Amino acid sequence: METGNRLSALSLLLSAVFSQCVSQINPAQIDPLIYDEQLLWVSGAQGEVNTYRIPLLTFTSKGSLLAFSEGRKSKSSDLGAKFIAMRRSTDKGSTWSPTTFITDDDKNPDGLNLGSVVVDEEVGSVILVYSICFHQYHCSPASTMMMESLDDGLSWSAPKNLSVQLGVKAFAPGPGFGIQKRYKPAKGRLVVCGHGTLEGDGVFCILSDDHGKKWSYGAALKSIPYNQKKRAQDFNPDECQPVELTDGSIVINVRNQNNYHCKCRLVVRSTDGGMSLPVEGLYFDYTLVDPAVAAGALQKDGVIYFTNPANEQHRINLTLRWSVTDGKTWEEKAVQIWAGPSGYSCITSLNSGSAEDRKYIYVIYEKGHKDYIETVSFAKIHLFGGR
Numbered sequence: 457m458e459t460g461n462r463l464s465a466l467s468l469l470l471s472a473v474f475s476q477c478v479s480q481i482n483p484a485q486i487d488p489l490i491y492d493e494q495l496l497w498v499s500g501a502q503g504e505v506n507t508y509r510i511p512l513l514t515f516t517s518k519g520s521l522l523a524f525s526e527g528r529k530s531k532s533s534d535l536g537a538k539f540i541a542m543r544r545s546t547d548k549g550s551t552w553s554p555t556t557f558i559t560d561d562d563k564n565p566d567g568l569n570l571g572s573v574v575v576d577e578e579v580g581s582v583i584l585v586y587s588i589c590f591h592q593y594h595c596s597p598a599s600t601m602m603m604e605s606l607d608d609g610l611s612w613s614a615p616k617n618l619s620v621q622l623g624v625k626a627f628a629p630g631p632g633f634g635i636q637k638r639y640k641p642a643k644g645r646l647v648v649c650g651h652g653t654l655e656g657d658g659v660f661c662i663l664s665d666d667h668g669k670k671w672s673y674g675a676a677l678k679s680i681p682y683n684q685k686k687r688a689q690d691f692n693p694d695e696c697q698p699v700e701l702t703d704g705s706i707v708i709n710v711r712n713q714n715n716y717h718c719k720c721r722l723v724v725r726s727t728d729g730g731m732s733l734p735v736e737g738l739y740f741d742y743t744l745v746d747p748a749v750a751a752g753a754l755q756k757d758g759v760i761y762f763t764n765p766a767n768e769q770h771r772i773n774l775t776l777r778w779s780v781t782d783g784k785t786w787e788e789k790a791v792q793i794w795a796g797p798s799g800y801s802c803i804t805s806l807n808s809g810s811a812e813d814r815k816y817i818y819v820i821y822e823k824g825h826k827d828y829i830e831t832v833s834f835a836k837i838h839l840f841g842g843r
């Protein structure tokens with residue numbers, strides 16, 4: 457009896473040790489399969505919205521998924537009045553709440569533009585940062601706004617004007633997610649990166665060390681020539697997605713707006729918690745061919761995932777790639793999520809550490825048959841081929 461108990465205790469211990477070992481991802485095991493896909497928004501199908509665009513997706517501390525998009529009221533343009541649309545899933549993406557509009561900019565000729573969503577796991581909040589009047593079209597100045605949910609996305613604070621702290625430089629966060637640093641340096645810091653206006657463009661990050669109360673500008677990677685009109689092939693870093701590597705550095709995957717050097721992604725890295733983005737660390741990722749678009753990136757269990765429409769000319773061919781070398785190289789085997797028109801994308805995953813949550817990543821993207829602005833689609837992807 458006692459021996460039996462000891463034996464089962466030993467086998468429990470052994471299996472715990474063993475599962476620690478197998479939890480190291482073997483790159484050969486990754487064999488992504490689109491496990492489930494559903495359209496979250498269909499442009500033109502709902503009364504007050506002409507076009508849904510700019511999808512964001514995040515996990516929450518409680519293990520829910522939140523999807524956001526711009527509900528553009530009267531036209532597909534980046535300008536004009538909009539809602540922020542949200543849907544919420546508490547069952548890992550199987551079912552979704554009806555759409556709620558969490559804010560409405562009324563008739564603003566240059567309304568809101570999404571945006572970055574960032575989860576503060578230390579306090580369990582979800583923060584959404586976006587801009588209004590970004591293009592300064594019949595309005596001024598541009599403002600950076602923030603909304604916060606303290607109840608897992610069910611309710612949202614009124615928009616708060618961060619430009620009071622940050623100044624009125626036009627700043628378009630994301631689109632995608634911001635990060636909370638999980639590793640040193642600056643563990644716990646919120647880092648939201650975005651870009652400037654076309655002339656004053658570049659990658660800029662705003663930082664908060666107190667869970668989103670106070671924000672200040674950190675790292676910048678400015679366009680050349682800065683604050684001047686650009687020409688084709690000028691250096692013009694634009695929309696971007698930061699991810700934190702397990703060594704605590706932040707790698708930012710950037711839209712190369714004017715195709716400087718290549719029609720591919722630009723990558724830059726911060727090793728000081730988002731304070732600087734030294735050009736010495738900048739490189740062009742020739743494998744990640746890109747038509748100049750907002751792309752998705754994620755670090756999960758030491759593997760980097762990346763989604764974009766992998767085509768030099770057109771927003772088509774939404775492709776998932778993965779890297780087991782922190783993005784230095786990409787596995788040969790890429791997975792095509794959608795062959796047709798596809799635009800912006802964002803990736804997230806649940807990170808409870810459960811065996812179930814280790815198996816999936818979730819991708820939200822602009823998808824269509826004739827044009828990528830027709831729908832916003834959610835794909836649940838099994839990383840191990842459904843095994």
Ligand SMILES: *[C@@H]1O[C@H](CO)[C@@H](O)[C@H](O)[C@H]1NC(C)=O
Nearest residue numbers: 596597599617619620623624
């Ligand atoms: C936000 O604050 C800035 C700086 O005080 C101000 O100029 C701007 O008008 C404000 N924006 C909104 C929408 O209130």
Ligand SMILES: *[C@@H]1O[C@H](CO)[C@@H](O)[C@H](O)[C@H]1NC(C)=O
Nearest residue numbers: 766767768772773775790792
């Ligand atoms: C789609 O992406 C894959 C992977 O990068 C590439 O091999 C293929 O040529 C692309 N197809 C088109 C039509 O762009």
